[in-house]
Amino acid sequence: MSKIAKINLISILLSLLSTLIIVSILLLVLNKNPFEIFSLIFSEVFASGYGIGQTLFKATPLIICGCGLAICFHASLFNIGAEGQLNAGSFIIAIVALKFADLPFPMLLVVCMLCGFIVSGIFGLIPAYIKIKKDVSEVITTIMFNFIIFALINYFLLDFFAVKSTMHTEKIPENAMLFKLSDIIPFFQGSSLNASFFIALIIAVLCYILIYKTSFGYKLRAVGFNETASRYIGLKTNKIILIAFFTGAGLTSLAGINFVFGYKGFYEMGFASNVGFTAIAVALLAKNNPVGIIFSSLLFAILDYGGLSINQLVPKELMLVVQGVIILSILAVDRLVNIYFSKQSSLDKIGGIA
Amino acid sequence: MHSVEFKNITKCFGNFTANDNISFGIEKNSVHCILGENGAGKSTLMKILFGIYEPDSGSIKVLDEEVHFRSAHDAIDKKIGMVHQHFMLIDDFTILENVILGNEITDGVKLNFMYTKKILDELVSKYNLGLNINKKISGISISEQQKVEILKLLFRNSEILIFDEPTAVLSPVEVTEFFNIINKFKSDGKTIILITHKLNEVKEISDRVSVLRRGKLVFETENKNNELDIDKLSNAIVGEAILKETMKKNNPDYKKSDALSMNNIFLKKNNVKVLNGLNLVLRKNEIHGICGVEGNGQNEIADVILGLEKDFEGQFKTSVQKISLVPDDRIKKGMIKEYSIGENMILKNSPKSFITLKLLHGISRKVINDYDVRVSDVHASLGSLSGGNQQKVIVAREMGVGNEILIFSHPTRGVDINATLFIHNKIIEQRNNDKAVLLISSDLDELIALSDRLSVLYNGHIIKTFESSDLNSFKEDKLLLEIDTSSNRTLYDEIGKLMIGIKQ
Numbered sequence: 001m002s003k004i005a006k007i008n009l010i011s012i013l014l015s016l017l018s019t020l021i022i023v024s025i026l027l028l029v030l031n032k033n034p035f036e037i038f039s040l041i042f043s044e045v046f047a048s049g050y051g052i053g054q055t056l057f058k059a060t061p062l063i064i065c066g067c068g069l070a071i072c073f074h075a076s077l078f079n080i081g082a083e084g085q086l087n088a089g090s091f092i093i094a095i096v097a098l099k100f101a102d103l104p105f106p107m108l109l110v111v112c113m114l115c116g117f118i119v120s121g122i123f124g125l126i127p128a129y130i131k132i133k134k135d136v137s138e139v140i141t142t143i144m145f146n147f148i149i150f151a152l153i154n155y156f157l158l159d160f161f162a163v164k165s166t167m168h169t170e171k172i173p174e175n176a177m178l179f180k181l182s183d184i185i186p187f188f189q190g191s192s193l194n195a196s197f198f199i200a201l202i203i204a205v206l207c208y209i210l211i212y213k214t215s216f217g218y219k220l221r222a223v224g225f226n227e228t229a230s231r232y233i234g235l236k237t238n239k240i241i242l243i244a245f246f247t248g249a250g251l252t253s254l255a256g257i258n259f260v261f262g263y264k265g266f267y268e269m270g271f272a273s274n275v276g277f278t279a280i281a282v283a284l285l286a287k288n289n290p291v292g293i294i295f296s297s298l299l300f301a302i303l304d305y306g307g308l309s310i311n312q313l314v315p316k317e318l319m320l321v322v323q324g325v326i327i328l329s330i331l332a333v334d335r336l337v338n339i340y341f342s343k344q345s346s347l348d349k350i351g352g353i354a
Numbered sequence: 355m356h357s358v359e360f361k362n363i364t365k366c367f368g369n370f371t372a373n374d375n376i377s378f379g380i381e382k383n384s385v386h387c388i389l390g391e392n393g394a395g396k397s398t399l400m401k402i403l404f405g406i407y408e409p410d411s412g413s414i415k416v417l418d419e420e421v422h423f424r425s426a427h428d429a430i431d432k433k434i435g436m437v438h439q440h441f442m443l444i445d446d447f448t449i450l451e452n453v454i455l456g457n458e459i460t461d462g463v464k465l466n467f468m469y470t471k472k473i474l475d476e477l478v479s480k481y482n483l484g485l486n487i488n489k490k491i492s493g494i495s496i497s498e499q500q501k502v503e504i505l506k507l508l509f510r511n512s513e514i515l516i517f518d519e520p521t522a523v524l525s526p527v528e529v530t531e532f533f534n535i536i537n538k539f540k541s542d543g544k545t546i547i548l549i550t551h552k553l554n555e556v557k558e559i560s561d562r563v564s565v566l567r568r569g570k571l572v573f574e575t576e577n578k579n580n581e582l583d584i585d586k587l588s589n590a591i592v593g594e595a596i597l598k599e600t601m602k603k604n605n606p607d608y609k610k611s612d613a614l615s616m617n618n619i620f621l622k623k624n625n626v627k628v629l630n631g632l633n634l635v636l637r638k639n640e641i642h643g644i645c646g647v648e649g650n651g652q653n654e655i656a657d658v659i660l661g662l663e664k665d666f667e668g669q670f671k672t673s674v675q676k677i678s679l680v681p682d683d684r685i686k687k688g689m690i691k692e693y694s695i696g697e698n699m700i701l702k703n704s705p706k707s708f709i710t711l712k713l714l715h716g717i718s719r720k721v722i723n724d725y726d727v728r729v730s731d732v733h734a735s736l737g738s739l740s741g742g743n744q745q746k747v748i749v750a751r752e753m754g755v756g757n758e759i760l761i762f763s764h765p766t767r768g769v770d771i772n773a774t775l776f777i778h779n780k781i782i783e784q785r786n787n788d789k790a791v792l793l794i795s796s797d798l799d800e801l802i803a804l805s806d807r808l809s810v811l812y813n814g815h816i817i818k819t820f821e822s823s824d825l826n827s828f829k830e831d832k833l834l835l836e837i838d839t840s841s842n843r844t845l846y847d848e849i850g851k852l853m854i855g856i857k858q
Contacts, residue, residue: 213709213710214707214708214709215704215706215709218693218701218704219701222690222701226689228686229689230701232662232679234676
């Protein structure tokens with residue numbers, strides 16, 4: 001394992017540990033037994049096939065969306081607009097699926113994914129273009145685009161596509177849906193886990209290869225590390241930023257496959273319930289490593305699903321507190337670990353300062 | 355009397371011994387030069403003296419009193435001051451504000467500017483610093499910034515002054531000025547410690563010289579009547595016979611077309627004219643040197659040629675698409691310091707779309723062998739290598755792609771003697787291979803030794819170009835380190851004056 005990977009792993013584990021400690025103290029203050037609470041969460045998840053299935057189901061969109069964000073983050077582009085981007089893409093996916101319902105199944109899925117990808121990607125391109133041309137921070141533009149996208153969806157959904165007196169589109173035909181795992185493996189009986197989980201895993205692996213194993217990935221990360229140097233080395237930094245934003249934002253749309261093709265069969269306003277924001281934490285916790293994102297998504301999914309079970313003892317909002325503490329811990333611990341190691345490595349590079 | 359005495363100083367970082375049992379004394383009221391290659395341990399020793407590091411063993415005496423510094427504060431209390439290579443100044447503050455920062459003279463809580471100003475004005479005139487202390491740092495030149503750093507030390511009554519490569523950023527005239535200030539300090543009874551790479555300057559200014567190599571003190575000598583033996587000194591620094599041969603240049607063939615021409619180029623940046631009617635022609639098979647005080651448009655020339663700066667007026671013609679650059683600031687512009695050697699190489703020229711560890715390993719190995727890069731771990735990040743090794747990797751990358759035009763901007767700044775000679779040979783090799791080379795530098799010796807033509811840049815345009823006949827008369831077959839500046843004083847003087855805008 002490379003040194004950077006080692007440092008990353010240490011800081012991730014330390015931040016999880018410190019989260020555990022902080023939350024335990026909080027629970028003790030509330031006069032609850034932390035051990036009891038945590039074991040309740042885990043038993044809820046792992047006691048039944050249903051629990052495991054639901055957890056994997058909840059992890060699916062987080063993995064896809066987290067991978068999209070990781071591509072942006074690697075280029076040092078802080079995309080906060082995933083929630084909007086993924087809604088735009090999912091909306092298009094649902095509509096295209098309805099319009100072309102008579103296409104043979106795998107074709108339909110591919111066409112839908114492509115359309116969703118392009119639309120979300122374009123919503124990513126706009127902030128990137130503004131950043132390049134006018135040097136406006138993408139943090140501001142992407143967050144504002146969330147509002148714009150939701151207003152647009154609202155308009156098109158309610159005026160043209162929604163089933164009367166609901167907030168969702170019509171259902172796509174049953175034969176176009178992805179299969180549920182419980183149909184094949186009875187163990188997952190009753191859970192909504194579906195084939196899009198495998199799509200998520202494939203996306204994660206592809207992203208990993210793109211970021212760490214291709215020459216484009218190296219250029220992408222170079223821009224993230226040092227844009228000035230990248231420009232002087234001769235990389236087309238603007239083009240790389242545009243591609244990164246397009247691909248990253250485009251990928252987030254595929255998170256909608258889980259809901260549209262695997263679960264309900266339609267697009268519904270607010271279906272994502274903040275996946276786009278939770279995915280930021282997921283990507284941060286995994287240090288933007290797509291394979292790591294699979295695991296951090298699982299962790300957040302466990303907290304999400306397991307959190308339901310502790311409602312009688314503590315408010316389930318506690319899980320939001322846990323998520324928040326995780327983010328704070330990552331940022332704080334990361335800094336500490338880096339200071340510690342940079343002190344050590346400045347010792348290695350003593351030659352550089354003589 | 356010794357003002358500083360090192361006794362058996364040892365400092366290890368992990369397995370690496372940066373200072374190995376170093377003992378020597380620094381006379382009060384003298385200029386003491388400390389020499390050595392990158393990584394020899396000079397900076398470590400100075401940082402120990404300045405309280406930034408604590409030694410593993412050994413002791414330091416300041417004015418015959420044993421001291422144990424735990425931080426730079428302790429050292430400052432003992433009247434030790436240091437001017438770092440990178441200045442520690444706040445751009446938006448005035449000189450006055452920068453100098454008093456951390457050392458304010460106050461009436462209760464209110465700053466006493468009147469009194470402070472009086473003290474500073476006295477110091478400025480006493481040492482001929484020529485500073486207007488109400489100016490902001492952002493509006494003054496590099497050499498003036500250095501004087502602000504010096505003023506800081508004077509304001510704190512420092513008696514022992516440490517300078518880390520102070521002349522690297524100065525033009526010849528400014529160096530003379532700087533040495534005048536140093537001599538004034540000496541006559542005031544202060545002790546000056548200089549870290550430097552430039553042996554000619556050592557000969558001129560030092561009273562005593564200590565040479566470090568691989569953490570050990572290997573050579574010490576007096577410099578009586580400036581009769582220092584530079585050959586002996588450079589051998590002590592490198593520890594082996596240095597690469598004496600510079601490559602021979604072949605004869606240029608000027609019938610070939612020009613590689614690039616810039617005609618009457620004007621460029622504004624933040625409403626300041628940085629290029630003012632610049633005319634420049636680069637020919638194949640030729641090294642065109644550009645000398646000048648920093649900030650007279652050197653970086654902008656490079657930016658225009660590279661196509662990074664497009665909003666200029668004037669005519670720019672070249673048939674060459676891809677241009678290589680070895681930038682002036684290698685950390686900021688030249689490399690991804692988090693990446694390994696191989697990873698930095700593939701950014702410019704990737705042989706494949708898919709990158710495997712094996713591929714990276716092979717590329718790294720080749721650079722390490724061909725360019726004599728010294729690393730303990732092939733996969734180490736470039737940021738962890740010494741400056742000279744980083745520079746070799748950048749040079750390797752830029753030469754590896756075979757571009758027709760190469761720009762070298764301060765290619766040997768902060769690079770040790772062997773690496774410098776190595777890089778110089780590589781530059782000449784490129785020239786002999788019919789490439790057009792633009793060499794931007796502030797090191798006159800380097801420029802005169804390498805250039806076929808030499809242009810002096812002042813205020814955004816070239817005020818004089820020396821043809822090869824002007825230069826050749828005294829550099830033929832001479833070695834870089836042996837250029838006898840005294841016999842060619844006239845040329846040096848002329849260039850030095852041109853650099854500050856005085857035409858003869």
